[in-house]
Amino acid sequence: MKGRTISLGKAKGEAIVSREPIGFYGGIDPKTGVVIEKGHELEGKSVKDKILVFPQGKGSTVGSYVIYGLKKNGVAPAAIVNKETETIVATGVILAGIPCVDGIDINKIKTGDKLVVDADGATVEVE
Secondary structure (H helix, E strand, O other): OEOEEEEOOEEEEEEEEOOOOEOOOOOEOOOOOEEOOOOOOOOOOEOOOOEEEEOOEOOOOOHHHHHHHHHHOOOOOOEEEEOOOOHHHHHHHHHHOOOEEEOOOHHHOOOOOEEEEEOOOOEEEEO
């Protein structure tokens, strides 16, 4: 699938997919990488070393720093794939150096799929 590069880099890994937007501030614990937002479909699951797939971010601009904190604490996703990356997520992945591609039809990806993300070439492949 061809998309748009948000943050350069390459990653391979297992997809963890949310059909709901993700708010990083108050939604993901920056120390553990576990989704803590009450009632979120990924509540209790870790994003560490996964390819995190979700439509778009939501919430506070502090979310950018939470993404950076995830990386600094060694619990960040290996890459992020979005339908549409808004400013909060874009700023966070660029600061953290996490590969990110948007413009992807995320309905073609399910949790557990093995993905190859080449943000340099703006592509996402399901292996």
